[in-house]
Amino acid sequence: MSTQSNTMADTASATQDTASSAFPSTRIFAWSVRRELWEYRSTWIAPLAAAGFVMLGFVISLVRISGVHMITNLPPDKQMALRLVPYGIAMAAVTITSVIVGISYCLGTLYNERRDRSILFWKSMPVSDLMTVLAKASVPMIVLPLIAFVVICATQLIMLPLHAATLAARGQDAGSLFVQVPLLRSWLLLFYSLVTLALWYAPIYGWLFMLSSWVKRGPFLWAVLPVVAISVVEQIAFNTSYFVDLVKYRLGGSFHEAFVDFPHHHSMGFQWPTPDPVRFFSSPGLWLGLVVAVFFFGVTVWMRRRREPV
């Protein structure tokens, strides 16, 4: 009798030990994300490289004298638009680079760990499949946009004083530059754009994740060819292009929904885009996309649970 109760007490305390010895999920999540960045160093090297090339071009443009005299003769709004161009290029180059890196990451991450069999090592650690997929999904959804934001801000922060110093060295009005290039305002717009873009692209990332966790070879072909196939069948069978339009609408980015009257007409001169968060967050496209994304990521977790090395 006493042995019986001792055994029960031991079992109970052992269970308690097991429960209390688990690390908090935030810690597991943080380490899981960190190891993704170790493995996929392009997540931060590529945006930095893009920024580096923009800086290179910018410095060369500052050294070249021609064009500077022309700018001073232009009307103020045209002058401002021209002066903003390199800052806009920096923003676009780094953002596009980070989206490309994100797509390549999504296609590779769950496929590569099966191909090199390292999935067997990851699965020997007390990290659940849900946690793994969440950590991986946070790379294109959170980490890459954040890296892009920081890199763009830092790049522009270096560009502006260089720009001003060059103008001052040529005896031009450098002070007007700080008015014409309002960095804080552009950073707020950038942040809004990156957040809406990440949410808008969630179903695309989810689709790529699902294939990455599923297929035995050629995840890129699996990601692209079904889209082409459906488009072709629809075009021939019904002579319509709803599916192609849907894909274009999604790939075209969040800007149509997230800003008032996007794109702007150049004939009207430069205008800062006006964010329209109410429209964006009430657009069916966003919410349908998110539902589809949750489905794709759900299938991904299911696949990660069951798929073996390829």
Add this chain to the structure above:
Amino acid sequence: MPESTNPMLSIEAKGLRKSFRSTVALAGIDLRIESGRILGLIGPNGAGKSTALNAILGLIPYEGELKVLGRDPWTDRDALMRDVCFIADVAVLPRWMTVAQSLDYVDGVHPRFDRAKAEEFLGRTNIKRSSRVRELSKGMVTQLHLALIMAIDARLLILDEPTLGLDILYRKQFYDSLLNDYFDHSRTIVVTTHQVEEVQHILTDLMFINRGKIVLDCTMEAVEARYTELASPPDQAAAARALKPIYERQAFGRTVFLFDSADRAQLAPLGEIRTPNISDLFVAVIGNPTVQEPGSLAA
């Protein structure tokens, strides 16, 4: 108290089945592995060893009943992995990882990881912290993996062909480390390997599996008590054969017989008596379909 929560049982299976499409990988096996044992799971290629281990590790769904440390490995895998560790294959460590990163990562996610212990073990090797796994030799990768795994205070360790493709020095060192630095009679180790003779001396239990079925399941003491090898000169061979050996082979001009549950006093005059080694027993049991159904001496 339900039987399955018995703390002395590390693994318990009843009618464990697994089929892939039309192929039956596990044909309903029963297992009872107590804590503190070192079990060798031996079988030819495709016998179902890896399938059994994958089911135990919660890597694949299965039919039948299975409890590992009192938990269902498929539904309760996340909790189970804090108490179970495994090396499923050689060279599965991520090739891009540095040695230092692997220590940081396991330290980061595993509550039972003792970093100092892993560092101490690595200190006895030539592995540099700054090396990437892809720069290490196959033997060093296994040493690193073993250093990581042995520093985890797990209750069950599963090793599926952990030394495949390594040279004999690394293989011997691997099992010596396992026995001397890791095993402490409260842990359970299950190991599969093709190099049977190298694990023979560390095992406490032996299990043969063939075509999805367990064909032998007994302790090493029982193996010694039950099986006898007899090397007979040619003139005694006929007499020995009359005692119904389960297997015979020719070696150095003598006939070597393997007897199951034979009377050693009866065999002694017919030649030289030995305890068979596992690989001969394996060939006799697996290669001979007439051997009686197993399990009669199990635990």
